[in-house]
Amino acid sequence: MGPKPFxxxxxxxxxxxxxxxxLSDLWYxxxxxxxxxxxxxxxxxxxxxxxxxxxxxxALWMIxxxxxxxxxxxxxxxxxxx
Numbered sequence: 001m002g003p004k005p006f007x008x009x010x011x012x013x014x015x016x017x018x019x020x021x022x023l024s025d026l027w028y029x030x031x032x033x034x035x036x037x038x039x040x041x042x043x044x045x046x047x048x049x050x051x052x053x054x055x056x057x058x059a060l061w062m063i064x065x066x067x068x069x070x071x072x073x074x075x076x077x078x079x080x081x082x
Contacts, residue, residue, distance in 0.1 A: 029066070033059050 034055075041054040 033062050037062065 037055040037059040038051070040058055041051045045051045045054055
């Protein structure tokens with residue numbers, strides 16, 4: 001069969017990528033999501049109550065979007081193991 005290319009691996013690389021992410025590192029996302037949602041809402045509204053309401057909605061939307069991306073990558077990793 002000839003030599004294998006340098007990027008060929010017997011096992012998929014996706015589980016290795018997930019193994020490098022520790023659960024404690026995910027706590028850095030909490031203040032980041034809060035700050036992003038507050039700044040985004042602050043540029044759209046002037047009243048403080050409107051800013052906080054929109055920031056809450058935007059933060060939930062962002063968390064949901066990130067969870068969907070995580071599930072897709074997780075399923076890709078499980079399919080690669082098969």
